[in-house]
Structure formats: structure tokens, C-alpha cells
Amino acid sequence: MERKEFLKKSLALAGIFTMFSQCKKEDEVTPGTVTDSTDTTTCTVTDNETEGPFPTKSPSTYVRKDITDGKTGLPLTVNVYIKNVNNNCAALENALVDIWHCDTAGNYSEYGGSGMQSTNYTSVHFLRGRQTTDANGLAAFTSIYPGWYSGRAPHIHVHIYNGSGTSLLVTQIAFPEDISSAVYKTTYYTAHGQADTSNASDNIFSDSLDNELATLSGDTTNGYTLTHTIYVKA
DSSP states (O other): OHHHHHHHHHHHHHEEEEHHHHHHHHOOOOOTEESSOOOEEEEOOOOOOOOOOOOOSSSSOBBBBBBTTTSSSSEEEEEEEEEEEGGGEEETTEEEEEEEETTTTOOOOOOOOOSOOSOOOOOOOTTTEEOOOTTTTTEEEEOOOOOTTHHHHHHHEEEEEEESSOEEEEEEEEEEEEHHHHHHHSSSTTTTTOOOOOTTOOTTTTGGGGTTBBBEEEEETTTEEEEEEEEEOO
């Protein structure tokens, strides 16, 4: 066989092998990969984070979907899906999900009157609540878009328990910076201005943003819907 003919056949075979390999990679489903209407990501436990200095003092007291409690701000629907890594990342039903976040001025309820938060909100309980996940692993809340406070990017705290009340994970949810920037230009937030800390420089999100960044849809006229999936071992 002439050298030219040999090379031609070799290259053709190599091309077929490459096409086969590419198709195989595209068609394979990697074990532990989740693909559904809410998320497409590797099935690993979401990063554990601190509760911060302002956790809810009596979470079971605030079983409610609407957590605004009279606070004004841009409407935010919070849809948190809980999935169980120990069950092939299936939806975790009957999990207890607590969330809490600050108001438009960066203040938390149940705390205050100290150096960390001068405004005293020790006797009120706004922007805190608990829900039980449904068959789809969903816990939904009605709230407002959170503000920010110095040194932290905008965020929501989340604590997940199993149905018996055993803690499974404490984590936080980050917000896309372009959306936060637009929100903070609206009437409710202009007095407080723009956040002073980016996600990349935030001491919580700087090393875990990939699995803590929420997906948001909506606009600054009608409000936003936040969708986020959290993975736990249950």
C-alpha cells in the first residue's frame, strides 16, 4: 500500500473514532447528575455555611409561607428545592426549611441595639419563616428582595432539618449581582444604596458560589421569583 493511501485510510479511521467518542460523551449520563426543571448540576452536598450572627431564635414558631410581616420592598417569591444525595438526589419530602434575611436597610428582626446592628428589632420577627417540603421537595415563601449590610453580599440564610427535627445542613443563597444592582436603584432601596461587597469578595460565597447562586426571573416592576436547589444527606 502506498504511503499516501495508508495515511488517507488512517485519518478516516481516526475521524470515525473521534465522532464515536464525542457522541458517547454527549449521550452518557454521568452518575449523580441531576437534570430537571429546576436545576442541572452535579449531585453533591451543598456547601455548609455559618448561621451568621442573626439566626431565628425559635424557628418552629414561624410556620408560615408569607414572611414579609409588614416589611415593604420589591416582591420576591422564594422557591427552595431540597434533594437527597443519599437517594440518588431524589426530592426530599417533609423536610423542614427555615429561611431568614435582612430588610431593605440591612437589618434583621429579633436583634439590635448593639454595635452590630444599632436599630433595635428585638421584639419583632419579620422576614423569617418555616415551611415543610412537598412531594417535589419544594418549600415556597413570599418575601421581599433582601437588602445588604456592610461586608456581605446580598443573601438568604437557610437551615434544613429532617422531619424529626434533626439538622441536615445550614447554608446561604447568593443573588446575581446584575439583578441586585438593578433592584437597589428602585424606590425601596435607594436610601441604602448599592451593596459594598461583591459575591467574589464575600467571605462566604468567594469559594462556593457555584452551588449557592440562585436563579432569578422577573423584573424591577413586578418583582422576582427565586429558584434554588439545595442538596443534603438525609
